[in-house]
Amino acid sequence: EADIYQTPRYLVIGTGKKITLECSQTMGHDKMYWYQQDPGMELHLIHYSYGVNSTEKGDLSSESTVSRIRTEHFPLTLESARPSHTSQYLCASSGVRGGTDTQYFGPGTRLTVL
Amino acid sequence: GQQVMQIPQYQHVQEGEDFTTYCNSSTTLSNIQWYKQRPGGHPVFLIQLVKSGEVKKQKRLTFQFGEAKKNSSLHITATQTTDVGTYFCAGPGGYSTLTFGKGTMLLVSP
Numbered sequence: 487e488a489d490i491y492q493t494p495r496y497l498v499i500g501t502g503k504k505i506t507l508e509c510s511q512t513m514g515h516d517k518m519y520w521y522q523q524d525p526g527m528e529l530h531l532i533h534y535s536y537g538v539n540s541t542e543k544g545d546l547s548s549e550s551t552v553s554r555i556r557t558e559h560f561p562l563t564l565e566s567a568r569p570s571h572t573s574q575y576l577c578a579s580s581g582v583r584g585g586t587d588t589q590y591f592g593p594g595t596r597l598t599v600l
Numbered sequence: 601g602q603q604v605m606q607i608p609q610y611q612h613v614q615e616g617e618d619f620t621t622y623c624n625s626s627t628t629l630s631n632i633q634w635y636k637q638r639p640g641g642h643p644v645f646l647i648q649l650v651k652s653g654e655v656k657k658q659k660r661l662t663f664q665f666g667e668a669k670k671n672s673s674l675h676i677t678a679t680q681t682t683d684v685g686t687y688f689c690a691g692p693g694g695y696s697t698l699t700f701g702k703g704t705m706l707l708v709s710p
Binding site (some may be wrong): 529545590 | 635686694696698
């Protein structure tokens with residue numbers, strides 16, 4: 487199983503709060519990703535990074551921001567949470583395994599904004 | 601951007617029945633990957649197909665890549681309750697990203 491961690495696993499907060507979702511991987515992967523997923527629904531890429539000091543916006547517009555200061559760490563921040571941000575946030579990293587560049591997902595953070 | 605269409609969106613089968621999900625792209629894909637997400641879990645990589653017409657098997661799961669490399673399928677023979685989950689196909693997006701299909705949710709009744 488992949489070594490990619492997310493904290494917290496569950497978070498319930500009030501509107502207007504600033505939050506940071508943590509994601510760390512110990513595999514030394516350069517590429518990391520953040521996805522937003524409502525239960526049982528499709529995955530939406532919101533941010534990705536090729537390596538340290540590299541961040542890009544994904545296909546789905548998001549009010550969140552990310553940073554990549556260290557290879558192993560890719561936190562996502564919401565400056566002012568709103569109920570529309572309620573969702574599951576999945577972090578992933580990718581690396582070559584058996585000749586295949588595959589993505590390894592963390593367990594996710596389920597965010598509820600009241 | 602590239603889109604990967606996946607059908608059906610949902611399927612409910614009795615244990616022991618077969619199941620197939622299909623993935624289609626409007627453009628030729630260099631490769632296609634399949635992931636499984638258990639209820640309440642996260643996506644887990646299953647397999648990658650690269651060659652035109654490629655067929656790969658993992659126990660009761662059979663993966664196919666079309667001759668034109670625009671479509672793919674996942675077939676499960678004799679489903680079990682452990683097969684429950686959502687199956688996603690994914691094609692290459694831009695800049696080392698993946699474009700995921702919307703997924704097929706499989707429910708298996710004992």
